[in-house]
Amino acid sequence: MAGEYTIQLDSSGCKACGYCSLVCPQEVYQQGKDLNRRGYQFFYAANPSACLGCMRCFYVCPDFCLDVIPKETHEKVV
Secondary structure (H helix, E strand, O other): OOOOEEEEEOOOOOOOOOHHHHHOOOOOEEEEEEEOOOOOEEEEEOOHHHOOOOOHHHHHOOOOOEEEEEHHHHHHHO
């Protein structure tokens, strides 16, 4: 269900391939205007409340820059 997930992104590791944006059925990700330390316009979760937790973005990211965590799990760990 949408809104039940927390998205954690490592913007410093993102090389702006855009795979996360391409595979996301909910259009959660957008490319930012800022550059990371490697010189890439990294992607970010522009609409995290729309996340369904399908994990497509997680599995397609070649640099392991993101994680999708169920909020109830996140709350228990913290």
